Amino acid sequence: MHLTTVVPVTLAALASAKPCPDEKVKGLDYYAKKAGLQYFGSATDTPGQRERAGLDAAYAQYDKIMWGGEFGSTTPTNGQKWLFTEPQQGVFNFTEGDYTANNAKKHGLSLRCHALVWHNQLGEYVNQVQWTPETLRAQIVSHIENVAGHYKGQCNHWDVVNEALEEDGTYRKSVFYNVLGEEYIKLAFKTAARVDPKAKLYYNDYSIEWPSKKTEGAARIVKMLRDEGIKIDGVGLQGHLTAEGGVTLDQHIAAIKSFTDLDLEVAVTELDIRLQEPATTTNLAQQKEKYKNIVGACVQVKGCVGITIWDFYDPFSWVPYFFPGEGAAGLWFANFTTHPAYDGIVEALTNKTAPVGKGKGKGKGPGKRSLWA
Numbered sequence: 429m430h431l432t433t434v435v436p437v438t439l440a441a442l443a444s445a446k447p448c449p450d451e452k453v454k455g456l457d458y459y460a461k462k463a464g465l466q467y468f469g470s471a472t473d474t475p476g477q478r479e480r481a482g483l484d485a486a487y488a489q490y491d492k493i494m495w496g497g498e499f500g501s502t503t504p505t506n507g508q509k510w511l512f513t514e515p516q517q518g519v520f521n522f523t524e525g526d527y528t529a530n531n532a533k534k535h536g537l538s539l540r541c542h543a544l545v546w547h548n549q550l551g552e553y554v555n556q557v558q559w560t561p562e563t564l565r566a567q568i569v570s571h572i573e574n575v576a577g578h579y580k581g582q583c584n585h586w587d588v589v590n591e592a593l594e595e596d597g598t599y600r601k602s603v604f605y606n607v608l609g610e611e612y613i614k615l616a617f618k619t620a621a622r623v624d625p626k627a628k629l630y631y632n633d634y635s636i637e638w639p640s641k642k643t644e645g646a647a648r649i650v651k652m653l654r655d656e657g658i659k660i661d662g663v664g665l666q667g668h669l670t671a672e673g674g675v676t677l678d679q680h681i682a683a684i685k686s687f688t689d690l691d692l693e694v695a696v697t698e699l700d701i702r703l704q705e706p707a708t709t710t711n712l713a714q715q716k717e718k719y720k721n722i723v724g725a726c727v728q729v730k731g732c733v734g735i736t737i738w739d740f741y742d743p744f745s746w747v748p749y750f751f752p753g754e755g756a757a758g759l760w761f762a763n764f765t766t767h768p769a770y771d772g773i774v775e776a777l778t779n780k781t782a783p784v785g786k787g788k789g790k791g792k793g794p795g796k797r798s799l800w801a
């Protein structure tokens with residue numbers, strides 16, 4: 429058989445001629461994909477948004493981690509929100525959002541888009557105009573047509589409606605709800621489905637990472653949309669958690685399963701786990717355990733498709749600005765060494781425990797680069 433003599437020579441020649449094309453950074457995205465998830469991502473922002481941290485010198489090192497293969501997906505932390513995309517009525521601006529979208533494209537990451545209809549970070553006029561149901565409907569449709577239209581074809585997921593619920597599971601009394609009732613949720617999903625039919629459409633919220641009235645409320649929204657034949661593909665569990673908090677692995681599994689049992693996919697969309705400053709051996713160990721729990725739950729429930737952390741670098745995190753006295757919520761300290769939680773996540777991603785649940789979302793979505801190939 430002459431092939432046996434020819435093939436080894438050819439392979440050897442190829443090996444010495446060029447580096448292995450499959451060489452991958454063995455980072456969080458690598459381990460997530462090996463565990464059957466579609467991606468492990470990090471939110472990021474424009475340097476303009478990060479300047480408040482006054483850390484210009486860190487940008488090069490930050491960008492190397494952000495775009496260098498550690499992550500397979502990204503989300504603009506702020507840039508696609510209403511405040512930036514339609515700061516004045518009918519005036520659209522995509523500079524901030526495009527920064528993250530263009531870098532995702534350039535570096536082969538998939539893009540989770542965030543967020544079309546949310547009560548917070550709105551253009552000021554949204555809370556000032558005396559809307560009638562008719563004018564507010566037109567405003568919502570125009571906003572979604574312009575923003576989702578601009579990003580059409582680029583978004584793996586869209587968070588269509590964000591944080592529509594109070595902690596007790598009733599609707600939040602936002603300007604949208606006060607004028608339109610739950611109709612605004614249907615209108616937003618219907619419009620997004622028409623404008624970007626290929627994006628997976630998500631309802632996104634916090635405090636739905638464990639079973640609660642609010643978690644039931646999110647399931648109610650899903651059923652309401654489904655009953656009317658309106659497309660919804662997934663529920664996003666934000667995952668802004670605390671190291672000291674008591675949520676267990678089993679509680680995360682139960683909450684995720686409550687959604688995948690509805691034949692939905694689930695993503696952990698804004699994960700960060702803050703602690704009371706200063707960071708100590710004790711609270712960093714607690715933080716590691718909590719990161720392991722939620723990542724482990726996502727790995728173990730079929731239909732949980734991916735995880736996004738809400739920036740990986742502590743100095744660029746929103747936490748110290750929003751929760752005074754708390755911080756160190758990410759995975760990289762200011763000096764670019766990693767938290768013990770980083771190793772905890774790798775442990776959770778390499779845990780061989782068999783998946784539970786009947787979801788079917790896993791492993792079927794866009795892998796790294798496939799969106800842009």
Ligand SMILES: *[C@@H]1O[C@H](CO)[C@@H](O)[C@H](O)[C@H]1NC(C)=O
Nearest residue numbers: 476512515520521522523524
């Ligand atoms: C659009 O947004 C960018 C970034 O925030 C800003 O620098 C620019 O001035 C805005 N453009 C207009 C026309 O307002």
Ligand SMILES: *[C@@H]1O[C@H](CO)[C@@H](O)[C@H](O)[C@H]1NC(C)=O
Nearest residue numbers: 707756761762763764765766
């Ligand atoms: C980096 O910062 C962390 C947190 O402040 C600290 O615990 C660690 O010792 C530092 N490592 C180096 C190499 O400076």
Ligand SMILES: *[C@@H]1O[C@H](CO)[C@@H](O)[C@H](O)[C@H]1NC(C)=O
Nearest residue numbers: 677720724775776779780781
């Ligand atoms: C793996 O998962 C199982 C089941 O959830 C859990 O009990 C165990 O502690 C995990 N092991 C590691 C090393 O994380």
